[in-house]
Amino acid sequence: TVAAPAIAQSMPEIKWRLASSFPKSLDTIFGAGETMAKVLAEATDNKFQIRVFAAGEIVPGLQVADAVQNGTVECGHTAAYYYVGKDPTFAFDTAVPFGLNARQQDAWMLHGGGRELMNEFFKEYSIHAVPCGNTGAQMGGWFRKEIKTVEDLKGVKMRIGGFAGQVMTKLGVVPQQIAGGDIYPALEKGTIDAAEWVGPYDDQKLGFNKVAPYYYYPGWWEGGPQLSAFVNINKWNELPKFYQAAFENACAKAHTWSVAKYDAQNPKALRELVASGTKLMPFPAAVMEASFNAANELYAETMAKNPKFKKVYDQWKAFRGEQVLWFRVVENTFDNFMARASAQNKL
Amino acid sequence: TVAAPAIAQSMPEIKWRLASSFPKSLDTIFGAGETMAKVLAEATDNKFQIRVFAAGEIVPGLQVADAVQNGTVECGHTAAYYYVGKDPTFAFDTAVPFGLNARQQDAWMLHGGGRELMNEFFKEYSIHAVPCGNTGAQMGGWFRKEIKTVEDLKGVKMRIGGFAGQVMTKLGVVPQQIAGGDIYPALEKGTIDAAEWVGPYDDQKLGFNKVAPYYYYPGWWEGGPQLSAFVNINKWNELPKFYQAAFENACAKAHTWSVAKYDAQNPKALRELVASGTKLMPFPAAVMEASFNAANELYAETMAKNPKFKKVYDQWKAFRGEQVLWFRVVENTFDNFMARASAQNKL
Numbered sequence: 001t002v003a004a005p006a007i008a009q010s011m012p013e014i015k016w017r018l019a020s021s022f023p024k025s026l027d028t029i030f031g032a033g034e035t036m037a038k039v040l041a042e043a044t045d046n047k048f049q050i051r052v053f054a055a056g057e058i059v060p061g062l063q064v065a066d067a068v069q070n071g072t073v074e075c076g077h078t079a080a081y082y083y084v085g086k087d088p089t090f091a092f093d094t095a096v097p098f099g100l101n102a103r104q105q106d107a108w109m110l111h112g113g114g115r116e117l118m119n120e121f122f123k124e125y126s127i128h129a130v131p132c133g134n135t136g137a138q139m140g141g142w143f144r145k146e147i148k149t150v151e152d153l154k155g156v157k158m159r160i161g162g163f164a165g166q167v168m169t170k171l172g173v174v175p176q177q178i179a180g181g182d183i184y185p186a187l188e189k190g191t192i193d194a195a196e197w198v199g200p201y202d203d204q205k206l207g208f209n210k211v212a213p214y215y216y217y218p219g220w221w222e223g224g225p226q227l228s229a230f231v232n233i234n235k236w237n238e239l240p241k242f243y244q245a246a247f248e249n250a251c252a253k254a255h256t257w258s259v260a261k262y263d264a265q266n267p268k269a270l271r272e273l274v275a276s277g278t279k280l281m282p283f284p285a286a287v288m289e290a291s292f293n294a295a296n297e298l299y300a301e302t303m304a305k306n307p308k309f310k311k312v313y314d315q316w317k318a319f320r321g322e323q324v325l326w327f328r329v330v331e332n333t334f335d336n337f338m339a340r341a342s343a344q345n346k347l
Numbered sequence: 348t349v350a351a352p353a354i355a356q357s358m359p360e361i362k363w364r365l366a367s368s369f370p371k372s373l374d375t376i377f378g379a380g381e382t383m384a385k386v387l388a389e390a391t392d393n394k395f396q397i398r399v400f401a402a403g404e405i406v407p408g409l410q411v412a413d414a415v416q417n418g419t420v421e422c423g424h425t426a427a428y429y430y431v432g433k434d435p436t437f438a439f440d441t442a443v444p445f446g447l448n449a450r451q452q453d454a455w456m457l458h459g460g461g462r463e464l465m466n467e468f469f470k471e472y473s474i475h476a477v478p479c480g481n482t483g484a485q486m487g488g489w490f491r492k493e494i495k496t497v498e499d500l501k502g503v504k505m506r507i508g509g510f511a512g513q514v515m516t517k518l519g520v521v522p523q524q525i526a527g528g529d530i531y532p533a534l535e536k537g538t539i540d541a542a543e544w545v546g547p548y549d550d551q552k553l554g555f556n557k558v559a560p561y562y563y564y565p566g567w568w569e570g571g572p573q574l575s576a577f578v579n580i581n582k583w584n585e586l587p588k589f590y591q592a593a594f595e596n597a598c599a600k601a602h603t604w605s606v607a608k609y610d611a612q613n614p615k616a617l618r619e620l621v622a623s624g625t626k627l628m629p630f631p632a633a634v635m636e637a638s639f640n641a642a643n644e645l646y647a648e649t650m651a652k653n654p655k656f657k658k659v660y661d662q663w664k665a666f667r668g669e670q671v672l673w674f675r676v677v678e679n680t681f682d683n684f685m686a687r688a689s690a691q692n693k694l
């Protein structure tokens with residue numbers, strides 16, 4: 001019986017479990033993990049199957065990294081910046097304040113040394129990470145009261161996590177860690193004064209417009225937050241090489257799929273929010289400036305005590321400088337011309 | 348002997364040829380096709396192999412669509428707007444004047460109905476198209492003389508192709524069709540006065556800075572030009588479903604790879620060009636305005652005589668309006684804040 005093993009070796013059947021950090025209701029961000037698993041199965045004639053579990057089904061959404069590290073699941077779909085409590089260096093895989101936009105993050109990851117730096121760092125957590133989605137620049141969130149000056153931020157209890165929360169602390173904000181489903185009642189009751197989530201399409205689903213009128217932009221703490229597939233490194237190394245490649249390609253497909261889906265869906269959601277009375281407002285220039293300075297203070301403090309963070313930051317900062325310089329030339333000029341044409345109702 | 352056919356059916360060996368529209372020297376744009384073939388082979392254990400041929404090796408670069416249509420090759424890697432001579436509707440697959448940026452093109456293609464519309468159109472050419480790369484917004488090109496007013500464009504012999512060339516004609520430019528390798532000597536001798544190609548990384552390789560001092564931006568005729576894999580539709584339908592999926596995923600990988608590579612490489616090239624004496628300049632506002640109006644005239648004229656073009660344009664235009672409206676909110680605001688920080692040397 002030579003046949004059976006030869007076939008098996010040709011395309012072995014592999015069944016994995018993926019723990020997502022996201023609830024099923026968020027069809028774009030949860031959908032990126034689901035899409036990855038779907039197109040991977042399709043490309044391997046259903047031989048490499050990954051079953052996707054929503055946040056809480058196997059482990060809570062914010063424990064995906066641990067579940068991957070200790071082998072509870074073979075892989076996860078998450079945002080690495082959820083784990084800044086372990087080490088703030090995690091954040092570079094997703095987004096850091098005043099960082100890269102979605103395309104610049106791709107450039108850093110794929111051709112700027114970012115993936116190599118991050119996977120070197122992730123090794124000690126037994127994680128192999130593959131970029132698998134991006135939301136695009138996020139909104140600054142929902143506020144019950146208008147923010148006119150930097151002073152107005154003092155004492156504001158805001159649902160905002162991790163590294164960005166630490167920057168906000170420097171401005172007097174009191175950051176709160178609240179899971180997605182609990183934000184609405186907290187905002188309604190006034191337990192919190194503000195909350196950031198993602199953008200119009202997701203925020204509308206959670207109904208924040210009903211309990212907070214002011215919707216600010218931009219979310220300067222996540223200009224292009226990347227999602228990642230985290231794979232237990234031993235499980236990764238056990239895969240046949242061509243399944244590793246198939247996994248990488250499936251992640252690439254889900255990556256573009258998710259940004260494109262957000263971009264396609266956000267305009268309608270934003271129109272509906274504004275029609276429902278939402279007051280769409282940019283953060284005042286002085287708030288942006290103070291936030292930028294506070295972020296730089298936090299970077300300096302974090303680098304002083306964390307050499308791993310410093311190693312990534314130094315390389316990343318130089319890359320960011322070059323990227324923004326380049327985008328200033330043709331991308332921004334083109335986008336700004338189109339924006340003016342839109343403002344003049346010429347499109 | 349049950350073994351051999353069973354294995355063969357499990358992962359059949361398929362060898363295809365791909366005709367690229369690009370020369371090997373352009374490692375990013377040619378590289379996108381090459382990368383697609385490479386990661387497809389890797390993900391199929393080298394069972395689905397595509398050999399990539401540079402422009403001119405099997406067919407000239409601008410005859411890739413024909414070669415795919417008539418089955419000379421199974422597939423090609425090209426920019427659909429090269430074929431506007433057949434029908435201007437081809438251009439929407441790549442870029443049209445004052446169109447979508449790279450991310451917006453993804454949104455239109457993947458979640459905005461673009462792929463469905465384009466593949467319906469491509470059917471009569473026996474082509475199944477898969478997005479496979481993007482250059483990002485291109486530069487406006489190299490000019491021997493400064494362009495201060497719309498008048499200055501009159502009589503300028505410019506290497507610029509297709510639909511954009513027709514818009515330029517309305518401004519008095521005399522468009523020239525010249526293959527990549529012949530642009531430099533034409534510009535040097537003064538046979539032409541201006542030439543557009545791609546952006547700093549590719550343009551530097553061709554040495555245009557040595558023969559034309561003024562480097563304008565933005566290339567308003569291609570704000571996010573997409574490359575596509577063209578597959579002969581019969582060959583596509585003959586593929587096992589899972590090889591179709593593997594092909595799609597490989598294209599997705601090459602897609603992000605190419606934009607990221609341009610973004611990562613352009614800054615250094617631009618610095619070097621400017622250091623060599625290149626005068627980097629935005630098109631004057633009046634030139635942009637006149638170009639925008641000329642493009643709208645051409646759209647109206649083309650729609651009046653081409654119902655296929657009109658069908659795509661009407662759907663696409665509504666989508667563009669919504670995209671730019673949305674980008675005005677958070678993406679542009681974030682990018683412009685970062686641009687100002689860069690201009691103030693704060694990054």
